[in-house]
Amino acid sequence: MKKLIEDFSKQLNVALDIAAKAQLTKAAAPIHNIVIAGLGGSGIGGNLVSSFTYDNIAVPISTTKSYDIPGFVNANTLFIACSFSGNTEETTSAVGKAIAKGAKIVCITSGGKLGEIAKTNGLDVILIPGESNSPRASIGYGIVQLLTVFNFFGLTPSNSWDSIKATAALLDAEEANIIETAKVLAGKMKGRLPILYSDARFEGVVIRTQQQINENSKQLCHVNVFPEMNHNELVGWVYPENVLQNSLTVMVTTGFDNERVAIRMDICRNIFREKGSEVVDLPAKGADVIQQSFYLIHLLDWVSFFLAEINGVDPFPVEVINFLKGELSKR
Known part of the structure; x- marks a missing residue:
C-alpha cells in the first residue's frame, strides 16, 4: 500500500x-x-x-x-x-x-x-x-x-487532461510536506474517532477518506458536509459525551467553499471545541477543483497509511470483506 x-x-x-x-x-x-x-x-x-x-x-x-x-x-x-x-x-x-x-x-x-x-x-x-x-x-x-x-x-x-498533468506535478512538488502533515494528523487520530467535515462540493473527498480509514487503518471514521450538517447533525453534538471528548474534528477547507459555508464552519469550530473535541483545519492546495481534490485525497491516503502503522495493522488486506464475498458466493 x-x-x-x-x-x-x-x-x-x-x-x-x-x-x-x-x-x-x-x-x-x-x-x-x-x-x-x-x-x-x-x-x-x-x-x-x-x-x-x-x-x-x-x-x-x-x-x-x-x-x-x-x-x-x-x-x-x-x-x-x-x-x-x-x-x-x-x-x-x-x-x-x-x-x-x-x-x-x-x-x-x-x-x-x-x-x-x-x-x-x-x-x-x-x-x-x-x-x-x-x-x-x-x-x-x-x-x-x-x-x-x-x-x-x-x-x-x-x-481535464491539463489539470490532471498539473495535479501530478503539484503532488510531486508537495510530497515531503504532504507526508509530514499526514504523519501529524494520523498521530492525532490515534485512539480517537476522526470526524471530517467539508463543503458539500467536496463530499466525495471526505467519503473517500472515510473509506480509506476504514479499509487501510481498520478504524471507524465519520464524515458529513456543510451546510446540511447544520440542519440536523449539529444538534447531535451532545451525546455520547465520552465519544465527543475523545474525537478529532478535521475541518477540510478549499478555495472553492461557499462563502456562507466558510462562516458556518467558523461558528461551528467553537461549538465542537466546547463539546470537548480537538479541532484542526486541513486546507487544500492547487489551482482548481481537480487539483485541490486530488491534493486532499493523496494527503488523506497517507493519513490512513500512517494511522494503520500506529494501529499496528497491515493496510493492504481487507479480510472481512473477502469473508463476506465468500459467504455470498455460497448463497
Whole structure:
C-alpha cells in the first residue's frame, strides 16, 4: 500500500496515456442524463467527477451503488459501469438491466465478468491496469477515464487532461510536506474517532477518506458536509459525551467553499471545541477543483497509511470483506 500511495502521481500520468488511446463509439440517441454504477474504491470516482464537473456538466449525473438502476434509464442515458476487478456483482447486475433498457454503456474495468459482458454485447470498454489488486489504490485510473468519457460525448466543454498533468506535478512538488502533515494528523487520530467535515462540493473527498480509514487503518471514521450538517447533525453534538471528548474534528477547507459555508464552519469550530473535541483545519492546495481534490485525497491516503502503522495493522488486506464475498458466493 505504501508503494501504491507513493506512485499516485505516476498513476495519473499512466491514466492519461490510457485515456489518449481509448476507443469509444458515438451514442445512437442524444444523451439526456448520466448514471455511474460502482461501489467502494471503484464507485467513489462517480462522486468525485460529479464534483469536478458540477459547474459545467451539460446533463444531470446520478450514481448507483446497488444491484438496481433508476427507472428513468433509457436510450438517452449514458450508463458508465466502473468495476476495478470486473467482478463486482452489484455492478454486473446493474449493467444487465441497463442493457435491457437500451442505454449507451461504457465499461471501465481491468477485465473480469464486466469485461466479458462488454465483449459479448459489443459495449464500449476502457481497460485499466489490475496488477495492484486494490481498487481503492487505483482511483486515479477510473477518474481520468470518467472525465475522458464525459469529454468524448461532449458533456463537458473541454477535457481535464491539463489539470490532471498539473495535479501530478503539484503532488510531486508537495510530497515531503504532504507526508509530514499526514504523519501529524494520523498521530492525532490515534485512539480517537476522526470526524471530517467539508463543503458539500467536496463530499466525495471526505467519503473517500472515510473509506480509506476504514479499509487501510481498520478504524471507524465519520464524515458529513456543510451546510446540511447544520440542519440536523449539529444538534447531535451532545451525546455520547465520552465519544465527543475523545474525537478529532478535521475541518477540510478549499478555495472553492461557499462563502456562507466558510462562516458556518467558523461558528461551528467553537461549538465542537466546547463539546470537548480537538479541532484542526486541513486546507487544500492547487489551482482548481481537480487539483485541490486530488491534493486532499493523496494527503488523506497517507493519513490512513500512517494511522494503520500506529494501529499496528497491515493496510493492504481487507479480510472481512473477502469473508463476506465468500459467504455470498455460497448463497
